[in-house]
Amino acid sequence: MSDKQKIPASLLAPQVDPDRLGFDDTSEVEPLDDTIGQERAVEALDFGLQMKSPGFNIFVSGPVGTGKGTLVRQMVKRLAQTAPAPSDWCYVHNFQDASRPTCLSFPAGQGASFKREMSTFIEGLRRDIPAAFEGKKYLDAKAKIIEETEGKKKALFHDLTALCHQRGFGFEETPVGFGLVPLKDDRPMTEKEMEALSEQVQQELTDRRQSLESDLREFHVRMHTLEREAEQALHHLDHQIVANVMQGAYETLQRAYQDLRPVTTYLQRVHHDIIHQYKDFLPHSGPVLPIPGLEQTRRPDMTRFAVNLIVAREAAAGAPVVDESHPTYSNLIGKIERRAHLGVMYTDFTEIRAGAMLQANGGYLILQALDLLRQPFSWEALKRVIKTGAVTIEDPAEFYGFATAGLRPEPIPVSVKVILVGTAGIYHLLQAYEEDFSKLFKVKADFDVEVPHDERQERQYARFVAKLCKEEGLPHFGADAVAEVIRQGFRYADRHDRLSLRFSLVSDLIREAGYWARKDGHSFVTRADVESALAHQRHRADLPEQWIQDEIREGTLMVDLQGEVVGQVNGLSVYELGDYAFGRPTRITARTYVGTKGVIDIQREVELAGNIHSKGVMTLAGFLAGKFAGMQPFALSATLTFEQTYSEIEGDSAAVAELTAVLSSLANLPVRQSLAVTGSVNQLGEIQPIGGVNEKIEGFFESCKRHGLTGGQGVIIPARNTKHLALNREVVAAVEEGKFAVYGVDHVEQALELLIGVPAGERGPEGTFPPESIYGRTAARLEEMAQIVANWGEGEEEPEKVKG
Structure with missing residues (x-):
């Protein structure tokens, strides 16, 4: 070999x-304080984080495990420490429309102070107003107003009584009040005495009565006027007392926040409400619990004066950095909570809660893109906030039409640098299908x-x-x-x-x-x-790998590791199981016969082949046609299959093995089973690099080791994959000892000669291959098959001619 x-x-x-x-x-090495090999990403992050113009939010792209999340957090926190702390935000009662709470902004740290001062202010009024209304000065002034009013009423009554007596009438009590009755000798006249009067006298009495009734009506009007004036005087006295009680504390609050116009406006409305609703500060007697005979003093509800501090900062803390791990709509935007009382759900402005966007206001918000896109409404809500520059807290139930009319909090303006962290696939999908994405996330930080x-x-x-x-x-x-x-x-x-x-x-x-x-x-x-x-x-x-290797060793999975077989090659495939990948040898077989169907991929026919695998088979068919169909018709039928595989085959790394199997079958030359081969091939016969080369070599080595290393076993890989080799020490040691070999090839002819042991053959001057070469024997067989197909076709045409 x-x-x-x-x-x-x-x-x-x-x-x-x-x-x-x-x-x-x-222990002698200085610990790392920066990143390794991510200069491009660091530059993009540095630009995006410091760019203040709208839309320059950042999408951090890269595979899982590259440390992009850690680097982003480090850079953001480092930058945030040098930035000023943003404002505190709170919601307060809207005295003009309770369903639309008002938001107030404070410099960092002052929101909590304002909340405490308002609580102290109201508690002080709860103590001082009842005391003022129980004081001697107030009681004397109130008694004086009442006494003066009663004196005026008595004077009016005395004048009316004198007028009536002067005109011969007095008062008598009736079921509906007081009525006029004629007098005789300073006593009321009886009915007989009335009837004894002449008509003229009776008419005179009637005329005087009617005149007095007019005076009586005027008396009632003046009495009501006196009562109304007294009531107004008492109200004015009450308002004056409340204003005097509030004056010191109220003016202190106004001076403390005089530079914050919305706050002073709110305090003016609080002042006006307390003046006119002062009775809420007075004790009320009534049953707290519906228990007969149990009466206690009830404290009125002062919730409207509460301060709901939803975002609190520390002046020296810098800008906020929020890493929201669960970006639901409520966690992102905020929510309006509800409480149950006696079976009834209710809410008010104190139940408004801030989300991550408000917590990150003036700073940085880090979100995982996939987590964000999985949550209903979250992506649209994020876009809306970035576009409008404000957060509007709403009840998500209203989106479905389930909630009745509730609170409509005033929107809070925000300025947040949003950093989305995700994969390149998500980035490209958003670019393709989300029209606003490129406008909102203009900076891409790509991690290598x-x-x-x-x-x-x-x-x-x-x-x-x-x-x-x-x-x-x-x-x-x-x-x-x-x-x-x-x-x-x-x-x-x-x-x-x-x-x-x-x-x-x-x-x-x-x-x-x-x-x-x-x-x-x-x-x-x-x-x-x-x-x-x-x-x-x-x-x-590696339990699945061990199962497969055991089955190969036992012969359940049929893989020959020695000997020679025509049309049979050991291919190599990779199984990926989550975070673990391993290689295994797979028997690939080919059968050729007379016909014109070309190369038939059995995996593709039964829909167990992916598109890339099918492309590889069609490419090798193109190589065969280009190599052998130049001088004669190309008549071939061949079937290819991965033996004992029952799941989908994907990838074109078996193309060299498949081509070898087809050529072995055509040339009737056996293939060495002690070698396995992997590699993709193009139509020119050049062998292209593939993935998983280390796992494939180690998988075949493991099978050979279990059967016993002979020194003749090895793997053929594309030479261009040499730079990808990082084999384990056991394989390297076996190669060094001559027990195993790894071959690198650039062209299909080199692989064929290693696998079959016969020269592939080159075309001579006459355009033919050497007869005993692989290509020569293949060309001869293809010529024979083409002749058979031609003869078969002529035989079918003869009857047609006879009929004609």
Whole structure:
């Protein structure tokens, strides 16, 4: 077998020299205080966070595990510390329309002071107003008004009585009040005496009565006027007393907030309401509980004077940073809560609660894009706030028409820098289907998943390890352990020349290595501890792989690892199960026969093939037609299948194996089963790189190891995948010992010669291939099949000619 395509063991996995790191353990290394390899993202974030123009919100894009969330929080918090603290916000009662609470703004820290001062002010009035109304000065003034009014009433009554007596009438009590009755000798006349009077005298009495009744009506009017004046005087006295009680405390509040016009306006309305509703501050007697005979003094409800402080700041705290992990509509915008009393739900302005947008007002709001889009109404609400620059707290039930008319709080103006964190897929979907997205999120911070490898990046990795050890109290890593972590960074990146930036995976490896080091009693983490952590990680997740490998070893899954078979090739596939991927060999077979149906992919026919796999089969059919149909008609029927696979096949990495199986069947040349092959092929026969190369090699190696390594086993991969190799130490050791081999090929002919052991063949001057080459035997068979098809067609046409 040719050794030209063998890949040296030195290229199968990256190597990191611990001595090159320049330290014995990470206690000597300065912990990392910045990011690794995300200069593009840092620049975009720095621009977006400091750009104040509307619409320059940020979408942070990148795969999971790249540390984008951590970096965003670090940068935002660092910037927020230097920014001024924004305003406090509260809701207060609207004395003109209780259903529309009013919002008030205060400098940071003053909202809580105002709430305390208002509470003290009202409690003071509750104490002082009743005391003032029980004081001697008030009682004397009230008694004087009442006495003066009663004197005036008596004077009026005396004058009316004198007038009536003068005209010969007196008063008598009737069921409806007092009436006029004629007098005789200063006593009321009897009915007989009335009847004894002449008609002329009776007429005179009637005339005098009517005149007196007019005077009596005027008397009643004047009496009512006196009562009304007395009532007004008492009200004025009450208002004056309340105003005098309030004066000192009220003027103190006005002076304290004289620079805040909305606050002074609110205080004026509070003053007016207290003056006119002062009786609410006086004790009321009545049953608190409906228990007969139980009477207590009830304290009137003073809720309308309360202050609902919904956003409170500290003056020295800087700008707020809110990371909302559950962005429901209520958590994002706010809500109006309800209370139950005697089976009835009710609410008022004190039940208004702020959401994340208000908590982040004047600062930064961090949201996970996927979490936001999963919540009903949240995305539309976020857009509305960004567009209008104000938060309007509403009841979500009203969107469904379930809620009755309730509170309509005044909108609160906001200025928030919104940072959405998500994947590139979500970003592109929003760009494509959300017309406002590009206007609202004008800055994209794109996180990379890998960084070019150099000594500086190795040093940065070491500093990252030192940082994690310091922050989480892990044992420090020796240089050999750090080198192994860096080596695994290559594996995570699937590159020789790049290190992974998926630090969630690297961090978990560091933590687990620290755990096993402590469990084994090591003061420092060694390379063996890192390898132990990797082995345990794999062991916890590789049960499905072990099942499959056991079935291959037992023969349940039929995979030949030695010998030669016509039309049968060992392909390689990758299974991805969440965070774990592994490779396994799969038997690929081809059968060719006379016909014109072309290459039939059985997986596609039964709808077990993805679009990319189908494309790969059609591409290899194009290669066959281009290679062999130049001089003759291309008459071929062939079937291809993955044996013992019952789920969908996707990807074109089996194209080289499938092409080899078809050519082996046509040329009737056997394929070495000790080799497996992976790679995509184009119509020109060039082999293209594929994914999962490390898992595929390790999967076939595991199968060979269980059957016994013979030294003739190996894997053929695209040469362009050499830079992606980061194989485990066991495979590299087997290659170094000559027990296993990895071949890199650039063209399909190289793969064919390795698998079949016969030269592929080149066209000679006459356009033909050498007879014993793979292509020569294939061309001969295709020519034979084309002749059979042509003869068959002529045989069918003869009867037509006879009939004619």
